[in-house]
Amino acid sequence: MEAFEGDELTIIRKFEHIEHCLKKQVEAHVSTQFENIHFVHMSLPEIDKDEIDLSVEFLGRRFDYPIMIAGMTGGTKGSQLAGKINKTLAKAAQELNIPMGVGSQRAMIRKPETWESYYVRDVAPDVFLVGNLGAPQFAETMPGRYGIEEALKAVETIQADALAIHLNPLQESVQPEGDTQYKGVLKALAELKGEFPYPIIAKETGAGVSMEVAVRLESIGIDAIDVGGLGGTSWSGVEYYRAKDERSRNLALKFWDWGIPTALSVAEVRYATDLPIIATGGMRDGITMAKAIALGANLAGVALPLLKPAVKGDVEGVVKILLRYIDELKNAMFLVGAKNVDELRKVPLVVTGFTREWLEQRIDLREYLRNRCAR
């Protein structure tokens, strides 16, 4: 590994991430906490299942389903694998009219020739596409820090509609070569927001966004938050497999289950801000997605389960998984009598166990459950 520096390292790292995500158990050992959120079954739904409308509006666009394919890749070695994954995901997103993100474009900023591995417009002309850069690259102390120029390059090279800035201090802190500069990131994002003509989504990657962070992001004009909560893919888990020595392995293992579970993060962000929310992190069925939306999310995001079919170029495989989620989501909506997503956001919920304890210590739970639909 020592033989590689800078660009090469970024590219090799992304390749290793995909390999571990495909071959190893990389998910959190703790739950998203959605098992403690309960719908109240409605024996008189007073709607026809066939009339249920799953469409949603998000950042000025209408999608057929409240589901997003979360960003995973781009710029890997040879750029062939990443390109194939992104194009496969994009074809599925185009078919279903749902938004999708690409993975970190850091490799593309450093090696512009890898741009094609992020480019999907040829197969997905209408998809709402989200570019991706990392927050540490904007930090005050980062040599050659990013600014408006790199942000514009990320979006415009691939004709994206918005930019996600990923917040991943957990992952960076447990990898030996991690970028742990985070000083001045908020100020840099505020400056970027002031001049950048595209929506910016602040995106965690598996450790969740707290209400304190959400309030700060809202105060600088960030357009949406992807909570990227705990309970799905663990980036400390992925780094555990990449660790080359005992010390790094230990650190990654200890922080494998660090973070705010996705359900709690959605509730915190919805309680504290009016921002659109994407609930990503451990979304593995449509009932969980329905709960996330009922808690106040606008979209549910999914990454890891789609990787396997995407690597094989299996568009139908990706669509099949998403259609299963959609079937389950629609059925849950029928059983709570919600004929559209707005109505789903107003149905009664019961909160139990650890989830209740957490939320009662962090927010006024009764007020939140009463008002979440007003947002």
Ligand SMILES: Cc1cc2nc3c(=O)[nH]c(=O)nc-3n(C[C@H](O)[C@H](O)[C@H](O)COP(=O)(O)O)c2cc1C
């Ligand atoms: C193979 C893989 C690569 C990823 N790469 C990125 C990335 O480059 N940038 C980013 O913001 N998130 C990245 N993520 C994080 C996902 O977007 C998502 O937030 C996280 O995996 C949680 O969702 P999940 O539990 O459905 O996998 C990646 C996820 C996977 C599985």
